[in-house]
Amino acid sequence: MEGVPDDTFRCDVCKFVYPQICLCGSVVDAADNPPKVHILCGICARWLGFNEYRFPQGLCFNFTEEQREKINTLHKELDICRKELGLIDNFGIDLSLDILGQIPNLREFLRLRLSLSPQNIIDLSDRLTRGEFVAPTEISQANKG
Numbered sequence: 001m002e003g004v005p006d007d008t009f010r011c012d013v014c015k016f017v018y019p020q021i022c023l024c025g026s027v028v029d030a031a032d033n034p035p036k037v038h039i040l041c042g043i044c045a046r047w048l049g050f051n052e053y054r055f056p057q058g059l060c061f062n063f064t065e066e067q068r069e070k071i072n073t074l075h076k077e078l079d080i081c082r083k084e085l086g087l088i089d090n091f092g093i094d095l096s097l098d099i100l101g102q103i104p105n106l107r108e109f110l111r112l113r114l115s116l117s118p119q120n121i122i123d124l125s126d127r128l129t130r131g132e133f134v135a136p137t138e139i140s141q142a143n144k145g
Helices: 042-047 065-084 097-101 104-116 119-129 136-144
Strands: 008-010 017-019 023-029 036-041
Touching: 008 036, 017 119, 017 136, 023 042, 036 042, 042 104, 065 104, 119 136
Parallel strands: none
Antiparallel strands: 008 017, 023 036
């Protein structure tokens, strides 16, 4: 995949980069013409309401209107954090509670992310997302669990 190291992927919903172990599967958004396939991390799959933490790669669903709205809202909120507030590092780790209170969907997403991923995966994902160098051995260790 372009722009990310081997054995990693960028989630099409949250735009975080994760080791392959966190890949949940692919989802078809039938609203696009032709239908667009999105790659999801397990956290976004949960956040969008899919019951399985990991579903087999290639298994396809159609996004509901509510799920598409969640995706659009999350992208807007991440853009606010990056551009307007200038808070890109760790996507919210350094945000004050006052600001988090104004971004309910981002807060929900970050809480889910912290609850579902071990801290070493979160740290590795944050470094990859920021484009920092990560040794291939670190990625393979994360993939081995």
